[in-house]
Amino acid sequence: MRAVVLSAYGGPERLEVARLPEPSAPDASGILIRVAAAAVNPVDLQTRAGSHADHSAVRLPMVLGWDVAGTVTAVGRDVVAFRPGDHVVAMSAQMATGRGTYAETVSLPADIAAPAPRSVPLTAAAGLPLAGLTAQQALDALDLPEGATLLVTGAVGSVGGFAVQLAALRGLRVVAQVRRAADADEALALGARDVRVGADPSPVAGPAVDGLLETAGLPRAIGAVRDGGRSVSIVPTRRPAAERGITATVGHVEQDGARLAELAGLVDSGGLRLRTAGEFGFDGAAEAHRSLARGGARGKLLLLP
Ligand SMILES: NC(=O)c1ccc[n+]([C@@H]2O[C@H](COP(=O)([O-])OP(=O)(O)OC[C@H]3O[C@@H](n4cnc5c(N)ncnc54)[C@H](OP(=O)(O)O)[C@@H]3O)[C@@H](O)[C@H]2O)c1
Structure with missing residues (x-):
């Protein structure tokens, strides 16, 4: 072959x-x-x-x-x-x-x-499979309640794009971070309620969020999370450090046919x-x-x- x-x-x-x-x-x-x-x-x-x-x-x-x-x-x-x-x-x-x-x-x-x-x-x-499972498993790890706000960085990338959609399906209010203004419409179409444009979101960029799903290698994005909130990064080499009582973990995707079947069903x-x-x-x-x-x-x- x-x-x-x-x-x-x-x-x-x-x-x-x-x-x-x-x-x-x-x-x-x-x-x-x-x-x-x-x-x-x-x-x-x-x-x-x-x-x-x-x-x-x-x-x-x-x-x-x-x-x-x-x-x-x-x-x-x-x-x-x-x-x-x-x-x-x-x-x-x-x-x-x-x-x-x-x-x-x-x-x-x-x-x-x-x-x-x-x-x-x-x-x-x-x-x-890979991007969908990564997003799904990271959202499981964040375990935010319905109605919570979630910042997704790299929101129109592969993992970010699935994360925005899956988070919206879970009833989260998604704030999407994108690099370019031209990507804002795509982030909204995926289900984001709000978009922040720029390469380095910081606490001054908008109201604090309950959780962060970091896919773009932007460690400072944790500054946007409220005290005591939650962060999951999938970029181990540039992960946010825990601060202000925030739970900060790293997600590693795992093989899982059963969860993949759920994602295929959602498609x-x-x-x-x-x-x-x-x-x-x-x-x-x-x-x-x-x-x-x-x-x-x-x-x-x-x-x-
Ligand atoms: N831990 C795990 O199990 C796991 C699993 C999957 C992926 N990953 C990692 O997660 C990352 C994302 O994967 P992916 O497949 O989603 O990649 P991707 O499709 O390339 O998406 C990455 C997104 O991040 C954006 N981005 C990159 N640098 C940025 C910056 N400085 N400011 C703003 N936005 C920026 C990109 O925008 P542009 O396209 O404009 O550059 C793109 O939208 C990769 O590092 C990958 O290795 C880890």
């Missing part, structure tokens, strides 16, 4: 299309997925550059990619949730397991997959909108990485075999 393989850490030019052996038949609890699309995430760029090499057991050469949407082609003997022909989505923690999704076929545990949403093209569904019920910014073939993987690194993408960049 064809896959996008990384044999040495470095720039986007290190991504090469290569032929690898087909994965063998799935084990008892696994499924084989013929990939319709993988999505490109910041963690793929970081892994490619070698930023995680010190704390990952996965060695070169490796196949990158966490997000996948595709069709089940084989199931292990204990798998009852899926059958060949089913359309599924999954988030594979590539950095921990080495199971990368930039390939024509991937073999994954069945319990990290979920039925793909039926109301959108299968390829677009690849943009859901089908119209509660959650998927945004695709571009599609690339496997031989365009380097260009897709360059494009994400430039910033400004308003939706997921997809890799199609």
Whole structure:
């Protein structure tokens, strides 16, 4: 099969299309997925550059990619949730397991997959798993009551865009921070009640909020949180320090097929909108990485075999 393989850490030019052996038949609890699309995430760029090499057991050469949407082609003997022909989505923690999704076929545990949403093209569904689960799990960790105010930084980014939508569905009053004024309309369309424009929100930028979901690497955003409020950052390298009795934690996304199924259901019920910014073939993987690194993408960049 064809896959996008990384044999040495470095720039986007290190991504090469290569032929690898087909994965063998799935084990008892696994499924084989013929990939319709993988999505490109910041963690793929970081892994490619070698930023995680010190704390990952996965060695070169490796196949990158966490997000996948595709069709089940084989199931292990204990798998009852899926059958060949089913359309599924999954988030594979590539950095921990080495199971990368930039390939024509991937073999994954069945319990990290979920039925793909039926109301959108299968390829677009690849943009859901990692960013959607990250937003959902961070909101769970914040555990704010209905009616509370939540500041989401990077609100029109991948995780931020899902966080705004999911928080609004939970009855939170979302204040969206965006880098450019031109992004304000998009943030409001996602469900934000208010928008703050600028790269560095501070306490003077508006009334204090009950909670912060920090996705843009803006540690000072915690200044916008009221005394005793809550903060979850998903950017460990630039996380806010706790202050004024605020609970400040870091969120790390976890594989979870059951929660992913809930997100797919929200897509089908119209509660959650998927945004695709571009599609690339496997031989365009380097260009897709360059494009994400430039910033400004308003939706997921997809890799199609
Ligand atoms: N801990 C975890 O488990 C986990 C999971 C998922 C993601 N992450 C991390 O979370 C971050 C966001 O991921 P993502 O997929 O949402 O990325 P993304 O789609 O690129 O979104 C990031 C957003 O932040 C904005 N932003 C960046 N720097 C900014 C600044 N200085 N001021 C204002 N806005 C700024 C970007 O705006 P522009 O597009 O205009 O630059 C973009 O809207 C990444 O660092 C990623 O590695 C962590």
